Amino acid sequence: MITRKKMNPQNNSKKVLIAMSGGVDSSVSAALLKEQGYEVIGATMQIWQTEGMEERDNGCCSLTAVNDARRVANKLDIPYYVLNFKDIFKEKVIDYFVREYTAGRTPNPCIICNKEVKFEALLDKAISMGLDYIATGHYAQVEFRDGRYLLKKSFSKTKDQTYALYNLTQKQLSQTLFPVGEYNKDKVREIAEKYELGVASKPDSQEICFVEDNDYGKFIAEHIDSDILPGNFVDTKGNILGEHKGIYYYTVGQRKGLGIASNKPLYVVDVDIEKNEVMLGDDEETFGNTLIARELNWISIEKLENEMKVFAKIRYGAKEAPATIKPLADGRVEVIFDTPQRAITSGQSVVFYDDEYVIGGGIIE
Amino acid sequence: MKNIYLDHAATTSVKPEVLETMLPYFTEKYGNASSIYSLGRENKKAIDDAREKVAKALNAQPKEIFFTSGGTEADNWALEGIAFANQTKGKHIITTNIEHHAILHTCKFLEKQGFEVTYVPVDNKGIVHVEDIEKAIRPDTILISIMFANNEIGTIQPIKEIGVLAKEKGIYFHTDAVQAIGNIPIDVKDMNIDMLSLSGHKFYGPKGVGVLYIRDGVRISPMLHGGAQERGKRASTENVAGIVGLGKAIELATENIEEYNTKLMKIRDRAIRKILEKIPYSRLNGEEKNRLPGNVNISFEFIEGESILLMLDMKGICASSGSACTSGSLDPSHVLLAIGLPHEIAHGSLRLTFGEENTDSDLDYLLETLPPIIEKLRAMSPLYDTFIKNGRI
DSSP states (O other): OBOOOSSOGGGGGOEEEEEOOSSHHHHHHHHHHHHTTOEEEEEEEEOOOOTTOTTOOSSSSSHHHHHHHHHHHHHHTOOEEEEEOHHHHIIIIIHHHHHHHHTTOOOOHHHHHIIIIIIIIIHHHHHHTTOSEEEOOOSEEEEEETTEEEEEEOSSTTTOOGGGGTTOOHHHHHTEEOGGGGSOHHHHHHHHHHTTOSOTTOOOOOSOTTSGGGOHHHHHHHHOSSOOOOEEEEOTTOOEEEEESOGGGOOTTOOTTOOOOOSSOOEEEEEETTTTEEEEEOGGGGEEEEEEEEEEEESSSSSOOSOEEEEEEOSTTOOOEEEEEEEOTTSOEEEEEEEEEEOOOTTSEEEEEETTEEEEEEEEO | OOOEEOBTTTOOOOOHHHHHHHGGGTTTTOOOTTOSSHHHHHHHHHHHHHHHHHHHHHTOOGGGEEEESSHHHHHHHHHHHHHHHSTTTOOEEEEETTOOHHHHHHHHHHHHTTOEEEEEOOOTTSOOOHHHHHHHOOTTEEEEEOOSBOTTTOBBOOHHHHHHHHHHHTOEEEEEOTTTTTTSOOOTTTTTOSEEEEEGGGGTSOSSOEEEEEOTTOOOOOSBOSSSTGGGTBOSOOOHHHHHHHHHHHHHHHHTHHHHHHHHHHHHHHHHHHHHHHSSSEEEOSOSSSBOTTEEEEEETTSOHHHHHHHHHHTTEEOEETTOGGGTOOSOOHHHHHTTOOHHHHHTEEEEEOOTTOOHHHHHHHHHHHHHHHHHHHHTOHHHHHHHHHSOO
16 A cells, blocks of 8 residues: 655655645645645645635635735745636536536536546646646545555545545546545644644535625526526425525425425425426425436446445535445446435535545436 | 846836936925025926937927826826816727726726727737727817837837827827837827826836826826926926936937847747747747737736746746736736637736847846746646546536
């Protein structure tokens, strides 16, 4: 097993581009890489810009983020660049996000950004500039074993971000470093303080970086040509319960903000684009047993040949649940859970784990 | 590692003899120019001396020279000052689409205040045509603001002809001459210029100080309200050291202008010739001869200027690009788009601006370093790959 870390004299000649967001994790990553003997170059991808949004400070792409990242790079005495990824981000992430949403699915833009932008376009750029690796502040670990690069959960299980990284290819994993993967958040903040990076107390970013105030409905409304039309809330039998303000404001499993009075808590069970209807049901009705996943990427295995027992995670915050995965003839995969799962949402990703290792994952149909 | 500075349009180093004149004003001559005692008076005199030097360099009168915090402030002042003081006459302003953001963003601000702005386009060589300006003139036009020389592609505008036109039509004429000072001899009387902006750090003077020349008799509202400094038009305690430095720097720049230009043009022309010769699919942006003596702006197809800059930086060469992201803007240069470059080629441009300390061997180093960088980046470029395979993108 190869691990790349800790004052390895071989690191001396290796050059790493660290993607810096101005936050504590990527800042500490830069510090750790320098400590480990790499030649470190910091960079922030500037990916999104709208008037009046410049002063937001919780996304990974605001001007404040750039200023914070630059200050940290100066503190660590590493070169720092701001790289223009606006066009590719628009094409690969924003347009995808809008397209998926308007097709009635709920995409995870961070996953697609990692797949198409960070570990594809940025990595390519770093390699074309003669660098050896890129690094990010993700909580994850990479191991090389028996001829394959493995994606392993971070040391701190509560921070683990492998879910958002399941699309990494073997080549990408071989060129990627996750310096904070083996630390817990407290230790990371401690390192930030040690290096006086001035970011130790910054809150973690939570929202999708390009959607202001987490208001997806408003964002979609601004990015599509057609008007968003109100429609009906219906129950699972098709009875009309009330009026919704436009289907893009709702996602499967949602309970808050429905504006429907009922004697029991109601949840979004389904969104029907064709009929412009949002189906509501009780807690039980949001549960499902199976799903089909497409666009799969495999990490610990070359491909899925036979049925396999796994732990499957159906959204970023979900708990892993025991399941069986079965290859289908057309390359898709059927996932059968041992027990029903709440709010299996089309467009989200399902990621399969074997203990601490990512087997692979795909997009829920 | 080598460190070769080829970005003189961004800023220049302060000349030692300029710095020397400035230093006493930080320490022993620290007085406030508005005070009556000798410590104050000698400051007042130093400012007036600098004012005379600037006036002499522009063929203006000292009372027409107003010190500001830089070129941006001078541009803001010229536009807003004229707009607000003359709005009863009209609310229309004419400028070009290749101005510096200090002009363009001020125009956007004025548009929000109810003014109308016509952005006259330039031709594909980056030159504005006097006829086009004439066509844009309306009865309510109060100001024409045209940059003297462009900061990105270095093209020099027909300022004298525009001056004649503006005078004939009775419209105020402002020029942003930030890039031109020290490179082009300027005579505000001869050129009929009513207002002119300049900035100290572009001609080996200090940062944080600039000038707005305002012809005597021009109706303009004050920039800053407060004390009586700068004839009550631009309040604030004077930046004496900066003003003194700017005075010395403009004096030196005007004295040596011919020698300096000859040297830079030689390097510039060789750089253009050699780069275009050594690197295929490259093109010069902007008129070839009618450009600033130190300015080279070349587009390299299939790649991004940003990557070129980073790799040059790793080799110790400081340059600039039409898509400098650090400025906070992600769009390709408005100047390169204005001269008709497609989006992707505008992204792949490199600006080199030579200056005082550059030598032939600096250029040799650039000519050794640049071609392999372009080649390497093209080797990684999917656009280039497609082009080589299909003969087109």
